[in-house]
Amino acid sequence: MKRAILLYNPKAGNRRIVNNIDFIIKKMQEFDFQLSLYRSAYTGSIQEYIINEITQSSIDLIMVSGGDGTINECINGVMKKNLDIPIMILPLGTANDFANTADIPSNLADILDIIKTGEIRYVDIGSVNNKYFINVCNMGVFSGVSHETDLQLKKNFGKLAYYVKGIEELQKYEAMHLEIEYDGKLIEEKYSLVLIFNGKGAGGFNKIAKDASIEDGYFDFIGIKEVDFIEIPKLFIKMLQGEHLEDDKVDYIKMTNATIRCLNNEVGFATDIDGEVGPPFPLNIQLIQNRIKVYLPKI
Template identity: 35%
Template structure:
């Protein structure tokens, strides 16, 4: 029988996964798989599963939660050089990466995907001494994920982020940043930059249509300074998927990126608080293995 550690966050999304845990274990047992559940709700607890991996031989790690929970697990895996396939059961407020991989929230479908055993090796980004699997960003909207009320997020999901972001627009100022890649140097007053592994960020699919998670490249989207009406119009363009046509948007690909800013600016990694600028970003090609359909 195969054996998996199931790392789950009891407060992710609508916090309902913990009530489905027995059904999940039963579904895996019907597929001749033993599940070892591990409850994780903070960073200290997330370290515990590494200790468990070192004590027990398992065939993979399954994560139930949102992008933040996956981010924590992947960082722990890479820091401790754990190379086990990762299964995902989307159950968070933000499930961008699962959406990009077209992973269903339905438990039975997730179990089928994981137990079938088909895998894909995907790239991972490294920022200073941390890792991200989907997106690194700074600027407008970056603080939204950290400041939006948790009850509001659980009730309204992505809408909570957008409402919070729209409220910040009138007071937000552009930041003078220097962005260096292996091919060019950009010095711009910008509102936001996104360094993406997949093309799905913040619930927006195909922000960069050609982005692939196994191409050894990072896709960078930069939103340059503009006035408030233009910024509001640009936000609508993002919703419609026509933002790449705007003169205020720059898209590029790179393997290494260095970003600095004279002001103190915090970054965001997969919806979690990241290091302050400057950032040294590199791509780690096909670094981890993920169960997918």
């Protein structure tokens, strides 16, 4: 019998995982896996558990359940421990942006069936300073929305809670003056928002980087240039519909690495990685190709 561990955030997705633990154990036994459990105790505890308790020879499969922030904790633990163990993602959070990119279903039984019907593939990840991300690194307006949105709001309203918080953040709008070195090139520009994608979407907007791939060896850089306050909602409607990349206020670049310096008020601008608080400027961002093994539906 193979060994699996389920690392889960009990608060994610209105406690959906907690109500399905017995079902998951039963399904994993059918798949010939002995399942052990670790319940997240606080932010960062899943990463700590992986680093302190999991070795390459002790586990055959890591299952992680929660939102994008929980998945990010798992990825950081795996990377910092230098593990090469397959990961199965149970996307039971609010936005589940990476799972949407990877076409992981939302039905729990269908997710678990990927063990039999899917395949293990290596996917790219990104690093920024001393942290790792699997979906997106972003900075500027709205970058604090995910980790600053009230937990009770997310529980009651789901993705809508992010939009309410986003409207609140608009009141603090200020453009960033950025110097960006990437792949031997240099640009200097004022941006309202910058997103560096490995995946396709963020905050429930699933078409922001609609041509991105988690297996192509590139980031998709999307920079929203400085615009008047009143233009931002119009641009975000275009982003929701996937029609923004042709706009002259949007820079779209394929890249593998970037060093980003903020030339104005760098302390005042938030950064975010996979929905969690990111590091301060300057940012040193690198793509790591084919690094993490993930159970995914067959192409």
